[in-house]
Amino acid sequence: MSRSSGWAREAIAVFAKDWLVELRTRVALGAVVLFAFTSVVASGFALEPPSGVPAEVKASLLWVILFFAAVAGLSRVFVVEEETRTADALRLTVSPAGVFVGKLAFNTVLMCLLCAVTVPLYLLLLEAPVRHWNLFVVVVVLGSMALACATTAVGAIVAKATTRGALFGVLAFPVALPPLLVAIHATKAAWVSENGWRVATGDLQVLTGFMLVIVPASLLVFEHIWSE
Amino acid sequence: MSNIAKALTGVWIAGVIAVAFLWLPPAQGFRSPEAARIVVFHVPCAILTFVAFLLNAAYSWGYLRTREPLTDAKANIAAELGMLFAVLATVTGSLFALEQWGSAWNWDPRETSIVMLMLVYAAYFVLRGAVEERTKRARLSAAYALLAFPAMVFLIWILPRIVESLHPSNTLFSRSGLDPMYRLTLWSFFAGLLAVFVWMFRLRLRVEIAETRLRQQMSCEPETTLTGAKR
Numbered sequence: 001m002s003r004s005s006g007w008a009r010e011a012i013a014v015f016a017k018d019w020l021v022e023l024r025t026r027v028a029l030g031a032v033v034l035f036a037f038t039s040v041v042a043s044g045f046a047l048e049p050p051s052g053v054p055a056e057v058k059a060s061l062l063w064v065i066l067f068f069a070a071v072a073g074l075s076r077v078f079v080v081e082e083e084t085r086t087a088d089a090l091r092l093t094v095s096p097a098g099v100f101v102g103k104l105a106f107n108t109v110l111m112c113l114l115c116a117v118t119v120p121l122y123l124l125l126l127e128a129p130v131r132h133w134n135l136f137v138v139v140v141v142l143g144s145m146a147l148a149c150a151t152t153a154v155g156a157i158v159a160k161a162t163t164r165g166a167l168f169g170v171l172a173f174p175v176a177l178p179p180l181l182v183a184i185h186a187t188k189a190a191w192v193s194e195n196g197w198r199v200a201t202g203d204l205q206v207l208t209g210f211m212l213v214i215v216p217a218s219l220l221v222f223e224h225i226w227s228e
Numbered sequence: 229m230s231n232i233a234k235a236l237t238g239v240w241i242a243g244v245i246a247v248a249f250l251w252l253p254p255a256q257g258f259r260s261p262e263a264a265r266i267v268v269f270h271v272p273c274a275i276l277t278f279v280a281f282l283l284n285a286a287y288s289w290g291y292l293r294t295r296e297p298l299t300d301a302k303a304n305i306a307a308e309l310g311m312l313f314a315v316l317a318t319v320t321g322s323l324f325a326l327e328q329w330g331s332a333w334n335w336d337p338r339e340t341s342i343v344m345l346m347l348v349y350a351a352y353f354v355l356r357g358a359v360e361e362r363t364k365r366a367r368l369s370a371a372y373a374l375l376a377f378p379a380m381v382f383l384i385w386i387l388p389r390i391v392e393s394l395h396p397s398n399t400l401f402s403r404s405g406l407d408p409m410y411r412l413t414l415w416s417f418f419a420g421l422l423a424v425f426v427w428m429f430r431l432r433l434r435v436e437i438a439e440t441r442l443r444q445q446m447s448c449e450p451e452t453t454l455t456g457a458k459r
Contacts, residue, residue: 161358174348178382213378221371
């Protein structure tokens, strides 16, 4: 079997293993979804009545909630390996690229699940005026994928540090900021703008471009983070 | 740096400051033409911030390739100096913004990007503080610096071009941008400041080397040596 399909197979194995572990304990899912749920409900209470709040504020708040929910759970996939002392076994059996791609896929799916739960609830509770539905869905999917891409390697760094505490949020924010800013801008376009697609085209390009840059960069440094 | 070079740097910077306040004419077309002189000091600080940031990324990359402890020390020093000049650039910029636009902070894309750069540095220092073991600290912080690099490239070079900015663009190199007298003074100040930058860098490096020697003599950590910690 060729080498490339080798790490793809490894990545799929890591991905499947991580979901199996996750579904047994549900730590990351619980942390992420409950965090998002709590913040959405709290925002709903705070911004009563929601009709008086400008759509721009609501669009920004949605992404702030999604970002902090991501911070609550996306480092879990690496931290769990260190905590259960299974990292060494994984290092012995799977190539670094396989590990990274598997964990990245895990985090991406986790982010999409988070959005699937949080975004409808948010739209309901805060009466968001969505004008362009397809654009909004594209922005949410691309934006959450970009957040997962930006923070997965940071999660690997945090798992290696001696004091983990609040480190992940501190480290993830600067790296995740570009997709966050762009996603907020595009969400505003999807909600308010007359011709949302034209306003948001550049944003969607930047989101895609950011992923195309940050994933290879992460892959490049991941080897140095992962191997002892 | 030799004593002559240090003395020359001092005289040079004093001279440029005198020129900026005494010889340079007030810049017309600004709300307060006298205050616009600050541009001469502000822009070199901002340029050096980004020079330091590029140095930090380059040394981080170099460290991951060679695993040379001294390269890690250099990356750290570049980040420290970058933080210093980022603060200087932000303070001088805010002073000017207060004079010119009536508010010290406008969330202009360049203002955003320098704050984010400071956040990256702060996160970098927090990470270095959070890892005990030296080689691991060097490895992780180098990896983080390289991860933050694409994000910063985006914020510094792409964001100001897609969002409207208060900052003029393309003033430094184009003929129509800046008054020639201003440009000359600005780059002269940059030369002086660059000399100070190099001087500080080398001083910090000497401190770092001395500390490492001291640690070795006390033989607390025999595994880290300055020249050959190849694993």
